[in-house]
Amino acid sequence: MNAVIIEKDISVEPAAIRAWAEGRRIFIELTDSRIISFPAYRFKRLKSASDEQLKQITVCLNGYALRWEDIDEDITVPGIVAGNFELP
Numbered sequence: 183m184n185a186v187i188i189e190k191d192i193s194v195e196p197a198a199i200r201a202w203a204e205g206r207r208i209f210i211e212l213t214d215s216r217i218i219s220f221p222a223y224r225f226k227r228l229k230s231a232s233d234e235q236l237k238q239i240t241v242c243l244n245g246y247a248l249r250w251e252d253i254d255e256d257i258t259v260p261g262i263v264a265g266n267f268e269l270p
Contacts, residue, residue: 195260197245203236210259213245224267227255 196212203209208228209219222228222236231253240249248257 195246196263198241198248198259199245201239201241201248203233203239206233206236208236208239208248210248210262212259212263218263220262220267224269225255225257226268227253229269231255 196214196216198210199213201208201210203222206222207219208222209217211217222231227250228236231250235250235252238250238252240251241247242249246259248259248262249255
């Protein structure tokens with residue numbers, strides 16, 4: 183009797199464990215230990231936000247989204263990792 187073993191690649195979308203702003207740049211530390219960043223001008227509401235508003239980031243939805251309450255902005259972490267930005 184022959185046995186067939188099927189291996190599946192299990193992919194897990196990246197999630198954030200923390201996020202912060204330095205200057206006009208947003209940084210995200212991911213569960214896989216990577217730290218990524220992007221400039222605030224890549225999103226309309228972040229581009230218009232003050233430096234103080236940018237610092238008010240909340241990691242939510244178990245690390246799959248970032249929220250800025252004052253400017254009513256939500257951005258998904260997998261979208262950022264994939265490079266899906268609003269503005270060029």
